Each structure stands twice: as structure tokens, then as C-alpha cells.
Amino acid sequence: MNRIFRLRVAALLVVALVGGVLMGGVMADESSDLMFPVPEFSDHPIPTASVPEVQGEVAPLLDVAILFVALCLASYFTLVSRSRRNVLLLTIASLLWFGFWRQGCVCPVGATQNVALAIFDPTYVVPLTVVAFFVLPLVFTLFFGRTFCASVCPLGAMQELLAVRSIRVPRWLDHSLGLVAYIYLGAAVIFAATKTGFIICRYDPFIPFFRLGANTDMLLFGSSILLISVFVGRPYCRYLCPYGAILRVLSCFSKWRLSIPPDTCINCQLCEDVCPYGAIHPPTVTQSPERRRKGKRRLVTALMVAPVVVLGFWWLGTALAVPLSQWHPESRLAEQVRLEELGVAASTTEASDAFRGSGRSVEQLYQSALSRRNDFVTLGGLLGAWTGLVIGFKLIHLSVRRRRDDYQADRAGCVSCGRCYWYCPVEKVRLGLISDVSEALPDGQLPTGPLVQLTVGGKKS
Amino acid sequence: MNAYLGYRSILLSAWVAGVFSTLVGVILVIDGMNRLDKVPLEATSFVQLREQFLQQPDNDQLRQEIQALDLALRQEYFRELRFTERGSYLLLGGILVTLIFSKWAATLYRKLPRPKPKLPGPDSDEVLSHRGPWAVAVVMLVLVGTAWAMKAGHQSVLPSTLDALASVHHPVGERKSDGQDAVIEPVLAELPSAAEMRANWPSFRGADGSGIASDQDAPTVWDGESGEGIVWKAVVPLPGVNSPIVWQDRVFLSGATAEERGVYCFDAGSGSLLWSTDIAVDPTVAGQPIKTSDDTGYAAPTMATDGRLVFAMFADGQLVALDFAGNEMWTRSLGVPQRNNYGHASSLVTYQGSVIVQYDQGSSEDQLSKLMCFDGATGSPIWETIRATPASWSSPIVIEHDGQAQVITCCDPWVMSHSPSDGMELWRANCLERVEVGPSPVYSDGIVYAGNDTAIYAAIAVDGSGDVTETHVQWTADYGLPDTCSPLVTDEFVLTLASYGTLFCFDKQKGGEPLWEEDFGADFLSSPSLVGDRVYLFSRDGTAWVVEPTGEACNRISEAQLGEECVTCPAFHQGKIFIRGSEHLFCIGSANADDQ
């Protein structure tokens, strides 16, 4: 019943989402027609453009305060009260506030770019609010694990709510796809540092929904991510989110973090498949000497391959100076102007017309585009080296074997959503719902792990 | 029981919310579809009213009607927009409520899993460390592929340095000065003058097909391998043995394989590929067998331009015209050439905005060979002359003598002249009996020089009519005749180059026995060219010689290497040499040679 019900919900969501997408497409198409001529034969006043009022001091501070409170609550709900229900309510609240009310801005994910730009360009003054938004979740993660992802991040919240029918992504696929987020992070940093653009914001798939409007491409992208979220838990968080990439790393070193059972794991296997994000790993088995030897060989190979990969990708990156620099609007403009100068451009563009009206010389434009392209030889190399480093590290990481005696939430991958609590018999004993773990086990099943007798409150008897 | 009831009502709520969301979604979609191409101020009634008003500009009532309708249409539009906006919020709310209730219901109905006992075997970490690296390797491959695609998809038309940029000037399209409407003028609406044609390299062996450059100077030393003297070299995407043509700051080439064909435009200054246009195979010839040989391939004819459009032809008889931005203007299939042993190779030539094709094929009895002329702008045929000659591989030239233009062609057994305006034959001379004609004719000072190995070489005065074999042939030669390369006629000499590597020099006035012969010990398919007093020879293996012919001997000036095979003819433009090797297009010369 539960399964069929979930399927139905998934189907309904799909229908509604597809409807939304189509409608969005229609709306987006229409937006191009919004340029009306002034009404005819009337004294209709042409509205003058107005600049919105500067935000006062209070609003940004309020944002930071709300973020701080939300983080505290999230950490409390996941680690202390261990209440999935509260986590969920907080998730909805965060989605409504940070997502729909604040329209996804400012958000720590995008703040990464402001901070990167501030580091590379001392003339850029980054608002302290933005720094706070960037730093607070990092600090919380260092102490409590990814509680920010659990219920504060509006992007995560949206996907969390849609994770209705998650299929299990094989771990090897999960690990390899996860690399994309790190590369995206690298690209976002160099693009932000060179003022090429804030790509995280530009390609944020959730913004069209938070703001109820976007161009068709972004709507399609966003809708696809949402659709995928129904079947693959948090695809953006796992495979794209650049901030999540940082959080994953920090979370590995967090002082405290979520543990599935409140006390010792009894290896009952009940939580094994419940994590929609594939973040619960079973205990490892003892390896045969043959396998251990193989594993060592794999590690040695990985250690040798890693520097080659770094070098190879560094070289590849240097070769991408032209395409990377062309992400900058000015470089694209230079190409267009050059095509026009050569007489081979099909037509002029709004940007090139504006440029010709600006009085700036073509040489200056070219000069700037060429020096940017030069910069991108180095930056492309750096991005390549970073990519190589991430890949090399992943290869080494994959060849290092870690021993686990019980079921554990993956330090990096667990977003502290708390879904697994309910399944854990030890948790049920803690909550006083049962008096002995065996009551929670399916008939005839005995836990395979060390059987610990727990009393109400989760203390060992 | 109570719990069950609670569960039921929550489930019901989830369903109601879900159905509601779906309905809202469907209504929004239908509404959106209905409005898809509705532009308020383009409503028929409104347009009609406005038209009426144009005829009766003083009709006040009409004016008020328009005003009222304008307002109504706008209000209607914004009402619809608000409808969509509200609908979206409703949809969002609906989805949220569905989610909350369904989640709630699912939570209430949640059941514990019944995990199966673990089977012995490698654990998931083991599988991960086994498969993980392969998956990472696939990601690496994808990244490399993406990088490659990015690089290929983002060519830059900016050269690598500003200095290189400075050496490229004269944009072809005249640009209005700043502040004026920035619209690009069509590329040379008017036909270029003869002088402009000569200053460029618009067809095979230059404007008059003589291989003589209007420049007086060109580089003499280069090395394709080390890059010495090479301004740039660019990979030509598809192979072809056609030679580059140059119009101002653009170099054009075509390339083709059995499956693909393309026309390419390179920036003469930087060598960047400005555009490349894929030409689709004409459906009428698709799948038909096309005879080619290694020496011709699928893109042997050299392109031609009249300064407004460029024309290209391929082995399957497809003729195509493109504008200077690479847009295909028209294309015509002339039919797959029949019984042409080596594949079609004759290059194109233009005359007053038309393009002329020497399309010889089959045997003389077949009467398949044609000389054709098409309107350059539209591709419509202007005239076509059927000729009883077998297939040939030589290219036509257009000359002007005494104010009359003539198209000169070589075929078995005739050297023929036709009027380029109507295709009427002007004269013919029999001097190519039973040969497979390769070399093209050359015109100089009232005389056409044409001939072929195994026949004779003849100098024919062009002022005759009818069969002029007996009356107008000034001299002949029967030794030292070319088989592929076209001759070079200087002020004093006629130079012929045999493909086995010997250059023969004849007295331009007398012919007869060669004055001298010089062996280069290499194979040649590229015809000799002249810059100033210097003759440029490119051998098949890429070695090039610059020589200065005198009455007595051939003085070798320099020898240079292209670094790859070469069977095409060079184009000379603004002190630079453009030559196509087997893989690259080379620009030889110093970067600032054209600043002089």
C-alpha cells in the first residue's frame, strides 16, 4: 500500500510539474511580447524608471539572525532532540522564507562567489551579511555536520520535499558524478574572481520557481531537476551544488555529527535502504589476503596516476583559454565586433550596437579581450589542475579501505535529514516506544550485531 | 480505529490537493496554449480599425473607437497575465499541500522493511573500490570530450596578439562611422572593377588564370616544419586538391570526402576559420557512384568569387554559391559526371557576375560535355553549349581582346573560344588530338598558349573566327610539353613544367625547340607562378623552388620546404603566399609584409 501510494504521489507530482513547465514555457514565450507601444491618441504618461530604495541596515541583519536561528534549530533537531518531524517543519519554513519569500537570495551557495571575488579583487567590497551567509553554515558544519543542508538551505529543502520515490544510485556512480560539483565549484570561483559571471546564481535551477518566472531554458532545467528529485534524492545537492562540495569536506571533520542509532548500532539492517541519498553504509566484512593485496596494488596505482591526472588536466585547462574567456560578455562582444569588422557577421547585436554608441575604441575592446584570454591560459590551467586534483584525490580515496563494524551515515554524504531515525529500534527504545529492541525487529529476525540491552532513554543497562 | 480514520482523512486531503493541483496545472496549460500567439495589439479588429483610420485621419469617432479598443485589449491582456500569476501561486500551494499531506499519510502508514539475511561475498565498499575508479575514468573521458567540444565549438576570430590584428585591415563590408545606424552594408553590391579583380586572387591561378601575381614581391624562404617564414597555418577540415582563392582579407577553400563536403573561409591575417559551411548532398544524386581518383578526390575544382559571392563545385557535379558570411545562396546539381576517368576537376571562373563551368564528360560521341553559364546571384542558367568532346580536366579562362570577352577552353581535340555572354563559339584550333587534357590555357598579348603532352604546344592568335588551325596558329612545339601543370607565360618566355620534374623554357615569339630545360628531380602537379621576375614552383613533396628564367638558363634563387605534400597552386596576395598542403592552409610571408 505504502509503495503504491508513493507511486501515485509521484505520478501526481509529475503531472503537476509537467503542467507547470508547459505553463512556464508559455509565460516565458510571452514575456518577449511585453514590449507594448505607448497607447495611441492618449495622454498616457510614460513611466519614468525608478531605482528601488536602498535596503536599510535592519533587513540584512534580520536575514543573518534568521539564518543563525535556523542553523541552531536544525542542529538541535538533528543532534539533540533527533526529531525528524521538526526537521521537516523547519525545512518547509526555510523553503518558504529563504526560498519563496527572500526569492533565494542571499543564499550561502551563491555567496561563495562574492567571497571568491572579494579575495581576488580587493576593490570589491563584499557586504558583511554575505560573508556571514557564507561562513555561518561552514562553521555549523564543522561542529554539527551538514545541518544546514538538512533543513535550512532552500535549494536542499525543495529537493528534500520532493524525494518521494528515490531509487538507489549505485555507489560508484554516486562517487563519480559527485566530482562534477567540485569542478563546478572551481569554475564558479574563477568566473567570479574574473568578473566573468556568477554562474552559480545564473544557473540556479530553483530560482525560476522561487521567483515564479525565468526564461524557457532555465525553466526546463529547473523542472528537470525537480522531476529527477522525485526519483533520485537531492540530485542538485549530490552532483552539482558547489557549496555542498565544500560542506561535504568540512563535514568529514565535524566535531559532532548525526548518528543513526542514539547509541550502539545493533546491526539489525533496518535502516540499510532507507536513506534516499544513499548515505547509509553497512558494516564491512573481513577481506581475504588476496583481496587485501589487490587493494594495496590499487592504492599504489592511484597514487602514481594522480599526479599524471593533475598534469594532464592542467594542460587541458590551458588549452581552454578561448572558450573559457568567451564566457565573459566583453570577450563575446569583441568576437562579435571583430566579425562585424570583417563583414562576416550576419547582423549586429544589441551589445555591439551599444558598444559602437559608447565611444570606446575597438582596439581597447580587443586589447581587453586578448589580455583576458591570456589570463585564462593560467586560470584555465588552474581549473584543470583543480579538476585533476579532485579526480586524483577521488581515485586515492576509492582505493583506501575503511573498516566499519556497524551501520553508519556517510560523513560527507549524510545531509542530516533524520529520515533514518524512525527505522532504528535503538531509537525507538530511547523514545520509550518499546522496551526492547527485539520488539521492533521483524518476526523471527535476530540482530546480527552486538546485542545491547537498552533501557528507556537510550542508556545501556 | 481512530488512527485509521485519521490516516484516511489525511490521505483524502492529499488526494484532493493533488487533483486540485493537477486541475490548476491543466487549466493553466490550456489557457496558456490559447494565448500562445495572441499579441494584443495585433487583434484583427484593432488592425482593421487602424487601417480605416489611415484612410480617414480626421474621423474623430474612429479615433475614439481605437482608443477604447486599445485600452480594452491591454486590460484583457493584463487580466490574463494576472490569471496566470494567480494560477501559478495556486499550483504551487496545491503542490505544497499535496506534498505535506501525502508525506503525512505516508509517515502514518510507514512500515519497517524486512531485510534479507546478508549473503557472503564482497561488501559494498569492495564493489565500490573495484568499480569506482572505472566510473571516474569515464567521467575523465567525458571531461576531456567536453573540453575538446568546447575548444572546437568556440573558435576565436581574434588573432593571438594585437600586433597580428594590426596587420589585418580593409574590412570588406564598408562600415558606417560611429553614431550612425550600425548596419552592415551588403558585401560589395557592385561588381568589382577589373583592377580590383587583379588585385585579388579570385579564381584558379588568379584573376586571368595566368598564375601571374600583381604583386612584385613575395617571400622566397620558408620552412613549414620549423615555422620559419610561415605567418600561420590552419588545418583544413576536409581534404581537397583545389587551390585557395583570396578576396581582400579572406581566403576560401573547399573540401570534401565521399560523405561530407564543406566550404571554408579563413581570415587572411590570422588564419582563423571565420566560417565553414557544410554543403548537403543534392538528393537527386545521393547514392550515385562517383568516379574520382587519388589526384582529384571529391573537391578538385578551385572555387571562384566575383567579390560578392563565392562559388564552389564538387565531384558529384554540385555547384553552390555562398555569400561572404557563409550562407548558402543557391545550389544546383549538374548531375554526376559520366565516364570521367579521374573525376571532375575543372575549376570555376566568373564573368560579370555569372559563373562558368566547363563540364566535359563521357566520350565525344556521347555529346555529354557542356560549357555552362549561370547567373551568380540566383543560380539560374544563362546559356549552355553542348560540345562533342570527351571528358577533360583543364579549367576555362576568360580573356578580353579588342574589347571582346572570350572564354577559352581546352578539350580533345580543340582549343576553343566562346562568347561569355551567350555561349556562341567564336573560334577553334585543332591541337589537342587524342589526349587527356589537363593543363589549362593561358592568354598573353593577343595569343592563347595551350597544349598537352603527346599532342603539340601551340600559340594561337585570338582574333580569328571558325576553325583557325591553319590561319592563326603562330607557332607550335612538340617537345617539352606539360601533362598536368598549366604553362606560365612571361613577357619573354613560355615556361612549361612536366609532372616528372623538368621545366622547359620557350621563346614566347618563336616556340619550337626549348631554349633550355632544368630538371628539379621531383614530381609536380602544381602549376608554376610568377611574381615580379621570379617563378615559383611547388613540387608534390612540398619542396618549392624560386627561380629566375633568362634566355640562357634557369637561375635558382632559393629552395624552401612546406613540410607536407602539395599539389595545389599558390595564391599571391599583398606580399603573402597562400598555399594548400595536404592538411593545412599555409600563409607564407612576414606578418607585416602588407603594411608596406
Ligand code: SF4
Ligand atoms: S548540498 Fe548545496 S543545495 Fe544541497 S542542501 Fe547543501 S548547500 Fe543546499
Ligand code: SF4
Ligand atoms: S540522516 Fe539518515 S537518511 Fe538522512 S541523509 Fe543522513 S543517513 Fe541519509
